[in-house]
Amino acid sequence: xxxxxxxxxxxxxxxxxxxxxxxxxxxxxxxxxxxxxxxxxxxxxxxxxxxxxxxxxxxxxxxxxxxxxxxxxxxxxxxxxxxxxxxxxxxxxxxxxxxxxxxxxxxxxxxxxxxxxxxxxxxxxxxxxxxxxxxxxxxxxxxxxxxxxxxxxxxxxxxxxxxxxxxxxxxxxxxxxxxxxxxxxxxxxxxxxxxxxxxxxxxxxxxxxxxxxxxxxxxxxxxxxxxxxxxxxxxxxxxxxxxxxxxxxxxxxxxxxxxxxxxxxxxxxxxxxxxxxxxxxxxxxxxxxxxxxxxxxxxxxxxxxxxxxxxxxxxxxxxxxxxxxxxxxxxxxxxxxxxxxxxx
Amino acid sequence: xxxxxxxxxxxxxxxxxxxxxxxxxxxxxxxxxxxxxxxxxxxxxxxxxxxxxxxxxxxxxxxxxxxxxxxxxxxxxxxx
Numbered sequence: 001x002x003x004x005x006x007x008x009x010x011x012x013x014x015x016x017x018x019x020x021x022x023x024x025x026x027x028x029x030x031x032x033x034x035x036x037x038x039x040x041x042x043x044x045x046x047x048x049x050x051x052x053x054x055x056x057x058x059x060x061x062x063x064x065x066x067x068x069x070x071x072x073x074x075x076x077x078x079x080x081x082x083x084x085x086x087x088x089x090x091x092x093x094x095x096x097x098x099x100x101x102x103x104x105x106x107x108x109x110x111x112x113x114x115x116x117x118x119x120x121x122x123x124x125x126x127x128x129x130x131x132x133x134x135x136x137x138x139x140x141x142x143x144x145x146x147x148x149x150x151x152x153x154x155x156x157x158x159x160x161x162x163x164x165x166x167x168x169x170x171x172x173x174x175x176x177x178x179x180x181x182x183x184x185x186x187x188x189x190x191x192x193x194x195x196x197x198x199x200x201x202x203x204x205x206x207x208x209x210x211x212x213x214x215x216x217x218x219x220x221x222x223x224x225x226x227x228x229x230x231x232x233x234x235x236x237x238x239x240x241x242x243x244x245x246x247x248x249x250x251x252x253x254x255x256x257x258x259x260x261x262x263x264x265x266x267x268x269x270x271x272x273x274x275x276x277x278x279x280x281x282x283x284x285x286x287x288x289x290x291x292x293x294x295x296x297x298x299x300x301x302x303x304x305x306x307x308x309x310x311x312x313x314x315x316x317x318x319x320x321x322x323x324x325x326x327x328x329x330x331x332x333x334x335x336x337x338x339x340x341x342x343x344x
Numbered sequence: 345x346x347x348x349x350x351x352x353x354x355x356x357x358x359x360x361x362x363x364x365x366x367x368x369x370x371x372x373x374x375x376x377x378x379x380x381x382x383x384x385x386x387x388x389x390x391x392x393x394x395x396x397x398x399x400x401x402x403x404x405x406x407x408x409x410x411x412x413x414x415x416x417x418x419x420x421x422x423x424x
Contacts (some may be wrong), residue, residue, distance in 0.1 A: 018362045021369045030374055030391075132350055141360040148368035258360050261367075262381035263374055264388050268418060342350050 004127045008082060008134060012075040015138050022067045022148050030149065030263055049182035052157040056150075066150050073156040074147045078138040080163035081332055085339045086123070086130035087167065088197060092297055093122050126343075133339025137331055141258040142251070145324035149263075152325040158184035159329045165190055166197045173198075177212045181219050186312040186329075188216050196304050233317040240317050245278035246270050247321035248310055254324065255334055267321050298340040305333030371395040379407075386415040 016023075028036065039056040055073075059066045097118070137143070146152040161180035165173045177194065180187035191212045233240050247267060254261060286307065293300035309330040313322050367377040375392035382388055389411035396404035 014358060018358055019365050021362075021365050029368055029371055128347075132347070132354070135354050136357070139354055139357045139361055141357055141364050144361055144364040144368065148365060258357065260381050261364055262378045262388075264378050264382060264385060264391075266382040266385045269384050338350065342347055 019071045051183045052154040078134045081137045082130045082134035083167045085133040086126045089126045129339045129342035132342035133335040136338040137335035146328035154184045155328040158187040178215045189308050192308050233319050242275045245282050302333040302337040306330040386411040
């Protein structure tokens with residue numbers, strides 16, 4: 001797989017053909033129209049540093065292309081997923097190789113040279129599984145809501161910035177991380193996701209984490225004060241968490257069997273036993289995956305990504321439960337899992 | 345073999361994605377598909393009623409009546 005960029009372009013062609021029906025003549029569908037009037041006055045948006053809002057304003061200024069922009073951002077995110085997954089697969093392979101080498105005592109200089117050579121060759125070989133992960137991210141049906149629903153521009157742009165923060169050199173990673181948080185409240189997990197995927201990096205990278213943490217605290221102290229609707233759920237803390245866990249199980253089921261998709265899932269008629277079991281089942285699954293972290297490190301990494309990306313849904317008690325477009329960023333973890341299966 | 349299976353899986357996902365995208369081409373199609381999946385949710389009937397109103401007022405009224413009936417049965421709110 002010597003030309004990943006060409007394969008990615010082919011995948012983009014497939015994505016454009018799949019999303020073709022929404023690219024022409026489709027107006028606002030099931031939109032929260034709160035932003036529709038605001039995007040025509042971009043000047044007032046300047047202080048918010050909300051890149052999704054800016055991109056919608058740009059569409060308004062250009063006179064259209066709202067859905068096409070969503071699809072193009074989705075394609076761009078597919079490439080970032082490819083870069084991230086290849087890096088993580090290579091990191092896992094290197095860790096395994098080092099563990100094996102250190103088990104035989106300190107490696108000699110020739111062995112180290114050979115290992116570095118092998119690492120370069122392995123980087124080439126990891127391109128195919130990383131492309132499979134990229135394809136999974138781009139083509140999975142659960143992504144349709146995030147891509148086709150214009151109000152999900154925030155999901156798309158904040159995920160672009162999250163992924164950029166994960167793969168870029170540290171000054172750019174810092175900027176991307178802060179912009180992800182100013183674009184969407186749920187991107188506050190960027191600090192934890194960076195520790196997850198860059199935690200073993202050089203110390204220069206680690207300077208990003210405290211800087212992002214301080215930024216997150218400053219931004220959210222301001223944002224939560226301005227958006228009281230974020231805490232308007234009629235449920236108490238425990239029942240809210242239990243129902244949110246039910247929603248997460250439903251979304252994970254849709255990832256495995258993507259049939260029965262709807263814009264409005266029925267969280268009212270959920271049986272009591274499902275609400276009672278959802279959190280214990282979720283915690284049990286986490287413990288089980290944690291126990292296997294040594295033998296299945298990529299499964300552990302994927303599970304951590306999915307859960308961390310969904311964690312804000314438990315913290316912020318919004319009057320809505322997880323819906324399909326909220327799975328956009330967590331799908332990076334699913335793509336990583338699919339990519340790890342694609343290794344020879 | 346494993347990779348062939350994955351490629352087949354990706355092809356199935358592509359077809360399903362295309363199928364689902366068709367639902368996002370109009371409010372009417374979107375809410376019709378929602379009613380098929382979650383028929384016991386009053387809100388989807390109410391939103392289908394809104395989508396039907398300009399083209400089929402009678403069907404719109406019927407959907408609204410269904411939404412109200414389900415809402416009364418479950419004592420919940422009809423509209424978002």
